[in-house]
Amino acid sequence: MRTYNWAILGLGNIAHKFAESLALLPNARLHAVASRDAVKAQEFAARFGVPHAVGSYDELLTVPDIDAVYIATPHTEHYAHTLLCLRAGLPVLCEKPFAVNAQQAQQMRQIAEAKGIFLMEAFWTRFFPAIHKALELVAAGTIGEIKHLAADFGFVAPYVPEGRLFNPALAGGSLLDIGVYPLFISKLFLGEPQEIRAIATRAGTGVDVNCTMALAYEGGATASLFSTLAAQTDNQCILYGSHGQLHLTGRFHAASGITLKLPNQEPQHIPCEKQGYGYQYEAEHVQQCLAQGLTQSPLLPLQFTQELMHQLDAVRKQIGLRYPME
Structure with missing residues (x-):
């Protein structure tokens, strides 16, 4: 059974839960972690026995042998960090909400499809x-x-x-x-x-x-x-x-x-x-998709994610909520 090397980009609370969950998969290994704070990255790596810890997101792209990147940064960063990884040829599991709006989601999808690289929203609920x-x-x-x-x-x-x-x-x-x-x-x-x-x-x-x-x-x-x-x-x-x-x-x-x-x-x-937090179910599914050479999940395709983002946009329009970066 092949072991998959995971990287985590962004080391907040949910990243700790994902790291703990990943340890429940026998064919998964946390290979690299990235934070804008090098000390934080090193402390995280020491806690979880991670061989590579870097103090910038760009530097993560230089780490060899990464099979998939889990993006755990705040909502507003998902778009930029997904594109950063996709353009470097790295498969991405991006935390929800996938993006701030449907326009960003569409661009993320277009890049992934054009480059033939796996991309999925980290909607862990789907895989329980x-x-x-x-x-x-x-x-x-x-x-x-x-x-x-x-x-x-x-x-x-x-x-x-x-x-x-x-x-x-x-x-x-x-x-x-x-x-x-x-x-x-x-x-x-x-x-x-x-x-x-x-x-x-x-x-x-x-x-x-x-x-x-x-x-x-x-x-x-x-x-x-x-x-x-x-x-x-x-x-x-x-x-x-x-x-x-x-x-x-x-x-x-x-x-x-x-x-x-x-x-x-x-x-x-x-x-x-239901073992632990349960993030390992989505990680396992990503590995199964990668093993089959898939660029999208059959259980959570990008079209589903795109439509969900359109629903969020529709709700925000009705309640009059527009973010300053839009």
Whole structure:
């Protein structure tokens, strides 16, 4: 079994989780890390036993034998850092949201396709065993035809105007940080909506604190989605079908199982594997794609990501949120 050499570009909190998750894959190795702070890179490398640590993102391109780069920088940096790696011929797994807007996403996609290099959004939710199982049950008609999907994601974030979550210069707000999860899960199960309506409340910096979205689909289904930085929500997703309900158990974006509620039956709990944080599932999928010579994921193609970015743009237009770099 071939071992794949990973690099991480950007060493914030999520990079630590990815590094820990990568250690769960027997055929993956963290080969290089890059930060704008050389000391931070060296400390990260020492903690995880990484042979190469560099103090600039450009320098990462000089490290030999990199098979894939995981980009873990803030939202506003994804576009530039993805292009940096793609132009150097390096396959990329880019953290979500994929970009600030659909225009950036389109350019990232065009470069990857023109150069024939693998690119995928790091939407880890898609690769959890519970999600695979839920899609299988829905496809089998277990809950009948989906009529409505409800999903929420919220936590209490201290109001720090210059911080990542509330700073418009860093593409802050609940929508791009966590509202993207309910949008993603609705798209995964219901496809492209015919209509999107959204309302939001703002922080003092102008970004959204609460964002509520209502979606309607051609087949007659609807979705109600919510994200907030002001309250702890249940972080749940429920699919209401014509013959029953399907609940993703645990936090839906990192689900640990499924609960089926069918008429005249006791609820049926189906546990699903969830090891550690769960980032290894997406990393494993990237490795499988690379082994097959693929330049896109069949489970999370760039068209899906592009359409999701268009949905985010549509919501922001409705709530009147435009970032200064746009």
